[in-house]
Every structure is written in C-alpha cells, then in structure tokens.
Amino acid sequence: MTGTASEAARALLAADNILILTHRRPDGDTTGCAGALCRGLRQLGKTAYILENVELTRRYEGLIAPCYAPADFVPDCVVTTDIADYGLLTDNAEPYRDRLDVVLDHHRSNAMAAPVRVVRETAGACAELIADVLDEMGVTLTADIAECLYIALSTDTGCFRYSNTTPDTLRIAARCLEAGVDGGEINRRLFEVKSWPRFQMERIIFDTMEFLMDGKIALVIIRRADINRTGADMDDLDSIASLTRQIEGVQVGITITENTDGTSKISVRTTKEVDASAICAKCGGGGHLRAGGASLSCGPDAARDQIVDAARQVYAESELA
Structure with missing residues (x-):
C-alpha cells in the first residue's frame, strides 16, 4: 500500500527532531528533495537535519551539506x-x-517499509511528491527551497528532455522560476559545462562503446584505470550513463562502472520500447521504466555478461521480439 502527500504532511507536522536520509551515490533528486524538505520543515519551526552523505559530490554540496x-x-x-x-x-x-x-519516493521498484509510505510511480522526479508535501504542510516556496526542487526536477528528467517529464514536472519548475530561481544558469552549470576529466572520459566512452543485437544495445565499461588516469571523480561521472542512449538506433544503453573495490555499478537507460527496471531486476536491482540500476559484487567483465544476458531476455520478452 502507498499513501498520499496529505498523509505524509500530517505525519511530518505531528513530528519533531526529524532526520532525512539520502541514498548512496547521491544525485540531484535525492539531495534536492532532502534539501527542500529540510528547509521547509525548518520554516515551520521544526528541528530538522539531513544525515551526512560521505559520497556527496561538489555539484550538490550546497543542497544538503549546510543542513547536516x-x-x-x-x-x-x-x-x-x-x-x-x-x-x-x-x-x-x-x-x-x-x-x-x-x-517518500517515486521508484516503482521501491521495497522500503514505514508507517507512512508514499511512492508516486508516475512522477518524473521525487521532487514532484516533495513539492506536494511542502504545499500540504503550508510551506512558502522561497528561493532557496525552489532551487533545491528545480535541481531535483531538472537532473532526474535530463533538463526536462526525458520521457519521464510530466505536466507536473513543468508546472513545479515554473513555480520555482517564479520564486526567483535562475533556471538558465542552473541548466548551463549542470548540463553544458564540462570539466577536462569529464571531456576525457566521454572520449574514452565513445571510443570503446560496444554494440550488440544489430546496434539495439550499446554498452560501455568505465574502468577504474581510466578514471584514475584522467583524474575524474564522481562529480565528473554524474549522469554519464545517458551517453549510450544518444546513438541513433540504440534502444538499450548499458554503462558499467568499476568501483574502487573491484565491484560493478550498472546503469541502464532505454527508449520507450524496453523496460529498464525489468532488465536491472534480473541482476538484483530496479528503477524506472526508462532508467534503472544495479550493483554486482563481481568485476566489470563478469558484470557485462550478466547484464547483457538480462537485456537480451527482456528484449526477447518484449513485443519487439
């Protein structure tokens, strides 16, 4: 069972001494949501903090670090x-x-349990749900809260280009602009400006990309040696999984990143023909219809075999087979 934004708002209004958690390898959505919610709760006089996330990158540091x-x-x-x-x-x-x-989440694969559990699967970003919760609590949309929400919305929808962008995504983004957010500058900073290590990593990706099933699957392995050689950090690798889906004809884009301990992080991006979460579920992960992820305890080459097999199975099960 999943609840409503109203139920979440009532639970938060009745509470105090609130701690907000963000996920591993924090992105703009988890940090933007946490930052907006924490600031909103403080506006209402609540004692609210965000738990420190040691994997936080400089790109999203300002959203949650001041609230630790x-x-x-x-x-x-x-x-x-x-x-x-x-x-x-x-x-x-x-x-x-x-x-x-x-x-509070928007992943249809959500497996978390709590007395109040609100999972809005139709939302393009969790920030859509957070915005509703803030409204239900009577929070005023100030510029600092709006910036958190806008970054969450824009990063999870690829600057409003991905198919998960909903009318609510754009309506809330418009409200953020009305609250004083400089959307153009945020979009430029997040989606246009590239560090030299990021530029080098993109070149490596396009040089080593592998194509399977007559070009329907594109796969790349980001090896730790290349990350170390270019000096790239997690901030430089943010949203890099979207590159595989940019090639014409590709319906499944797979990015395997070798972690520092030799294990593998898998990111899958798909077009409307294939279910990304179904692919990742076969490897113990999950996600959304067009974007999913999984973590495997093996190295990237073994991970390649597993995720490619999963992608082939899901593709075969689809109506395209």
Whole structure:
C-alpha cells in the first residue's frame, strides 16, 4: 500500500527532531528533495537535519551539506527521500534501517517499509511528491527551497528532455522560476559545462562503446584505470550513463562502472520500447521504466555478461521480439 502527500504532511507536522536520509551515490533528486524538505520543515519551526552523505559530490554540496545533523543528534522521526531499496542506504544510515517513519519516493521498484509510505510511480522526479508535501504542510516556496526542487526536477528528467517529464514536472519548475530561481544558469552549470576529466572520459566512452543485437544495445565499461588516469571523480561521472542512449538506433544503453573495490555499478537507460527496471531486476536491482540500476559484487567483465544476458531476455520478452 502507498499513501498520499496529505498523509505524509500530517505525519511530518505531528513530528519533531526529524532526520532525512539520502541514498548512496547521491544525485540531484535525492539531495534536492532532502534539501527542500529540510528547509521547509525548518520554516515551520521544526528541528530538522539531513544525515551526512560521505559520497556527496561538489555539484550538490550546497543542497544538503549546510543542513547536516550534528554528531549527537537523536531523531524522533526518520524520513527517506528518493531511496528505493535498503541496499541504497549509506553506511551511517544503517542504524535507522528498521525505524523509518516516512518513506517518500517515486521508484516503482521501491521495497522500503514505514508507517507512512508514499511512492508516486508516475512522477518524473521525487521532487514532484516533495513539492506536494511542502504545499500540504503550508510551506512558502522561497528561493532557496525552489532551487533545491528545480535541481531535483531538472537532473532526474535530463533538463526536462526525458520521457519521464510530466505536466507536473513543468508546472513545479515554473513555480520555482517564479520564486526567483535562475533556471538558465542552473541548466548551463549542470548540463553544458564540462570539466577536462569529464571531456576525457566521454572520449574514452565513445571510443570503446560496444554494440550488440544489430546496434539495439550499446554498452560501455568505465574502468577504474581510466578514471584514475584522467583524474575524474564522481562529480565528473554524474549522469554519464545517458551517453549510450544518444546513438541513433540504440534502444538499450548499458554503462558499467568499476568501483574502487573491484565491484560493478550498472546503469541502464532505454527508449520507450524496453523496460529498464525489468532488465536491472534480473541482476538484483530496479528503477524506472526508462532508467534503472544495479550493483554486482563481481568485476566489470563478469558484470557485462550478466547484464547483457538480462537485456537480451527482456528484449526477447518484449513485443519487439
């Protein structure tokens, strides 16, 4: 069962000493949602903090780092934003695994449990749900809250280009602009400006991209040696999984990133013909219809075999087969 934004708002209004959790490898949606919600709760006089995320990159640092909880903070209410599975909890969030009070998400594969659980699968970004919760609580959309929401919306929809963009996405983005957000500058910073390491990594990706099934599947392995050689960090690799889907004729884009410990992170991006979450589910992951992910304990070459096999199976099961 999934609840409503109104139910989430009532639970948060009745609570205090609130701690908000973000997921591993934090993106613009989880950080933007947490930043907006925390600032909104503080506007209402609540004591609210965000749990520190050690994997936070400089791109999203300003959204949540100023709201980090002190080491001695003891929450009475624990909230998750944009976290689809317990495996995405950061190490320091593990103590709260069995005491979540409010789950706010938009992944249809969500497996989290809480007394109040709101999963809006139709939302292009979790920020759409957060915006509704803030409205239900009577929060005023100030410029700083709007900036958090706008970044969450724009990053999860590829600057409003992806098919997951909804009318609500654009309506809320418009409200953010009306609140004083400089959307043009945010979009330029997030989607146009590239660091030299990012430029080098993109060149490596296009040089090494592999095509399968007559060009319907594009696959790239981002090896740790290349990351180290270029000096790229997680901020440089943000949203890099979208590159595989840019090639004409590609319906399944697969990006495998080798982690520092030799394990593999898999990102899948698809066109409207194929279900990305179904592919990732076969490897223990999940996600959305057009974007999914999974983590495998093996190296990237073994991970390649597993995810390609999963992609072939899902493709065969689709009406395109």
